């Protein structure tokens with residue numbers, strides 16, 4: 001027998017529940033918002049640009065674009081329509097992207113292949129902070145008016161709200177983890193640490209008793225030494241456990257880039273820390289994190305990979321980050337882009353190196369290294 005239909009109130013609750021869950025996952029929230037653009041703003045296609053560093057966005061989450069060519073495209077400030085929105089922080093539109101004299105034309109051939117003519121973009125802003133750029137486009141020339149801009153801005157406002165909620169939820173979870181680690185560290189310090197101290201002090205007093213057999217005194221001395229070593233080991237562990245966020249900055253940055261990559265592309269990216277890492281100055285952490293970011297962008301643009309693994313480990317008196325994909329490999333083309341030379345230069349400035357080559361999965365492995 002067929003199941004009886006759910007009462008309307010349950011259906012409504014179900015939809016609301018899905019909405020709330022979607023709100024807690026930033027990427028899912030943004031995708032849902034972009035998907036509403038064609039219907040709400042009356043345009044054929046839509047996509048979003050998400051910040052990647054301070055001066056550029058990466059495009060993605062496209063709906064209805066014939067070939068999805070905007071996916072993974074990097075748009076610097078000032079370039080194209082989105083770059084103009086980034087700089088001006090207000091809606092910008094053109095009736096025909098392919099012929100408009102007001103827009104730089106870095107992406108014209110791509111727009112032409114996708115059959116994009118009219119294009120509109122609005123900033124996604126929260127509290128004066130730019131969270132992204134929302135785009136709409138039509139297959140034909142169109143004179144967009146304030147109405148379309150307002151509709152798109154409304155979706156942008158909702159997207160901003162959803163992003164902020166999701167970000168807060170994630171941040172709260174991260175802070176909670178850190179606080180819990182600190183709490184455990186303090187508790188261990190107060191219990192195990194105090195017990196070891198008492199033990200050591202007792203052993204010392206005992207060892208100082210007059211008239212002790214030499215062998216017994218030596219034995220007591222050895223045990224006291226062990227207690228001191230245990231105290232030192234405990235201190236080290238407590239330092240790691242309660243490490244302030246700066247000391248985990250590289251791990252946090254790499255995890256963020258991996259997660260952003262996975263969210264943008266849907267391709268799984270794992271981050272693995274293979275060894276304990278020495279402390280690094282901020283400039284070297286930034287150079288390594290930037291190298292990983294460029295490598296992941298290259299995987300997104302060039303590799304067509306099924307999966308990516310980012311590993312970080314101490315080696316040769318420094319720290320290496322390797323980004324390993326199982327994509328189509330480097331091919332026979334000479335490496336002629338701009339991204340890798342810029343990354344290499346940045347690493348060289350802090351005494352580091354970059355290497356790139358084939359791996360066992362027929363894909364590409366990039367490895368960046370900096371001295372500790």
Ligand SMILES: Nc1ncnc2c1ncn2[C@@H]1O[C@H](COP(=O)(O)OP(=O)(O)O)[C@@H](O)[C@H]1O
Nearest residue numbers: 298299302303329330335336337338339340364
């Ligand atoms: N993971 C990868 N898989 C396949 N090819 C890659 C990969 N990374 C880089 N490449 C190749 O190396 C070239 C140079 O990369 P890059 O200097 O970052 O320039 P860009 O990304 O702007 O093309 C790319 O154009 C591409 O052909």
Ligand SMILES: [Mg+2]
Nearest residue numbers: 298337339340
């Ligand atoms: Mg590149």
